[in-house]
Amino acid sequence: MAATGWLWLSSPAPAGARAGGGHSFSGHSSGSHSSGSHSSSFSHPSSSRSGSSGFSGSRGVPLVGLAGLPCGCSFLLVLILITAVVFAIMALKAKARSQAGPPPTLPQPADLERIRDLDPDFSVVLFEDFVYALYSRAHHARTNAADLAALAPYLSPAVRQNLAARAPVGVPVSAVVVGALRATDLRLPAAVPGQPPDPAARIVAVLEFESNLTTGEPGSEATQYVRERWQLGRAAGARSRTPENVRTFHCPNCGAPFEAAHASDLAGGAGESSDGGRCAYCGEVVSGGRFDWSVEAVELLESEARPPALTGNVEEQGTDDPTIYHPLVQERRAELLRDDPATTDEALLARLQLIYGEVNAAWTALDLTRARPLVSDGLFDYLQYWISAYRHQGLRNVTENMRITRSTLAKVVRDRFFDAVTFRIYGAGRDSTIEQVTGKLVGGDPQNDRIYSEYWTLIRGAAVRGAPRAEKSCPNCGAPLETGMAGECKHCGAKVTSGDFDWVLSKIEQDDSYTG
Numbered sequence: 001m002a003a004t005g006w007l008w009l010s011s012p013a014p015a016g017a018r019a020g021g022g023h024s025f026s027g028h029s030s031g032s033h034s035s036g037s038h039s040s041s042f043s044h045p046s047s048s049r050s051g052s053s054g055f056s057g058s059r060g061v062p063l064v065g066l067a068g069l070p071c072g073c074s075f076l077l078v079l080i081l082i083t084a085v086v087f088a089i090m091a092l093k094a095k096a097r098s099q100a101g102p103p104p105t106l107p108q109p110a111d112l113e114r115i116r117d118l119d120p121d122f123s124v125v126l127f128e129d130f131v132y133a134l135y136s137r138a139h140h141a142r143t144n145a146a147d148l149a150a151l152a153p154y155l156s157p158a159v160r161q162n163l164a165a166r167a168p169v170g171v172p173v174s175a176v177v178v179g180a181l182r183a184t185d186l187r188l189p190a191a192v193p194g195q196p197p198d199p200a201a202r203i204v205a206v207l208e209f210e211s212n213l214t215t216g217e218p219g220s221e222a223t224q225y226v227r228e229r230w231q232l233g234r235a236a237g238a239r240s241r242t243p244e245n246v247r248t249f250h251c252p253n254c255g256a257p258f259e260a261a262h263a264s265d266l267a268g269g270a271g272e273s274s275d276g277g278r279c280a281y282c283g284e285v286v287s288g289g290r291f292d293w294s295v296e297a298v299e300l301l302e303s304e305a306r307p308p309a310l311t312g313n314v315e316e317q318g319t320d321d322p323t324i325y326h327p328l329v330q331e332r333r334a335e336l337l338r339d340d341p342a343t344t345d346e347a348l349l350a351r352l353q354l355i356y357g358e359v360n361a362a363w364t365a366l367d368l369t370r371a372r373p374l375v376s377d378g379l380f381d382y383l384q385y386w387i388s389a390y391r392h393q394g395l396r397n398v399t400e401n402m403r404i405t406r407s408t409l410a411k412v413v414r415d416r417f418f419d420a421v422t423f424r425i426y427g428a429g430r431d432s433t434i435e436q437v438t439g440k441l442v443g444g445d446p447q448n449d450r451i452y453s454e455y456w457t458l459i460r461g462a463a464v465r466g467a468p469r470a471e472k473s474c475p476n477c478g479a480p481l482e483t484g485m486a487g488e489c490k491h492c493g494a495k496v497t498s499g500d501f502d503w504v505l506s507k508i509e510q511d512d513s514y515t516g
Helices: 071-100 112-117 124-141 145-149 157-166 329-339 345-364 377-392
Strands: 173-187 202-215 222-235 294-305 395-414 418-435 441-461 504-510
Touching (some): 112 173, 124 145, 124 157, 157 294, 329 395, 329 418, 345 395, 377 395, 395 441
Antiparallel strands (some): 173 202, 202 222, 222 294, 395 418
């Protein structure tokens, strides 16, 4: 059920490639940040060097012609020239850095797990899924007044007005793909042990989204990169929704499809709602976060026309950065192993290897069928967006001999509904992009390995026990692992992509954007 989380950020320069890496959103390390992959485009790190043999000077001039000099002079001259080249390169890099200004830094994320102090049912996995679905639904609805009104329990009047004002008349939003989500602030009322929260107390969470929005009718689509800040609020005494309801936007009190009560039914009285937030079925005012999260304010931070950039070369960023470990990773890993001794390190890594291989093979084939049983619904939607973008531009990203060279467990999250484990993987493989018809190379290096690292998060239902499967068989019926696009086994009908049976991949995050 988990959504794609804060995924894959790239620089504004042409980028693109790898499942989960190198797409057309902007990135913090060399721009802003968003839902394509950060800096992981196709070029091998050596592509920035001159192609001439021997040493190359700062302008690509080969240092040749030394062989005829006397040995001592030749050695000394080579040493002097090498030193000069090193200092020249360092000076050029220092100048570039000074002109560009200091690199932007990612804010430390707010710890959403603290909400469990007030709400034992709170799940970060489900919360992310909810806000991704709400974000997408809200942008799809912004061109239709009735659709926006149906979201009154979840969007304040000011937010609905903000979204409607962004929508050109008659221009629908045909696709919304979110790749970056950060919790930048969390405000909690003080919890008193043994006492329920004050009914008037509220929880406030501030989130930053980065997304690509596709607008327009088929054949005349335009794509925008959007970065915005959403403030969500909820009564401190409200309880989180369960997994089966996380993507529905019915009345948060009675569960009926939301329909606002008529104005004639809202006459006077305390607690009455004049903003369309009273449910016509149960009669309760359900707006303003009384029963569930409601978006109180939206701030558009950045918006620009930017079609998916799928060609070109951008150097990897962050591969050499130190791994960010959650402070409780070892303690929680031990708890998970005590609760399920079959979930050994070897078994988890075997499952990760299976998913990694299937996702990369499906990505190169421009067909996610074989990877569908192994990824969450949100991640599938994200990957499918980019597959469609490649198809639309007549391109194919080819990844060959992709392999995990090493991995380390960086984070474990456990709640009532899900367990989640995040590995930092170090990978290598040949990564290039070609035109589908001609086979012409338009990005990357098909001859040399590209080295990179990413953070991959797997989720599984908290009640599930048993060794993770490393073979392609249905975790429910044991038949060959085949699903439809909805993630249901073609043999037994079980929804195997929800994490209810085995670990599935829910997030891929770039090393230069991951904050823990």
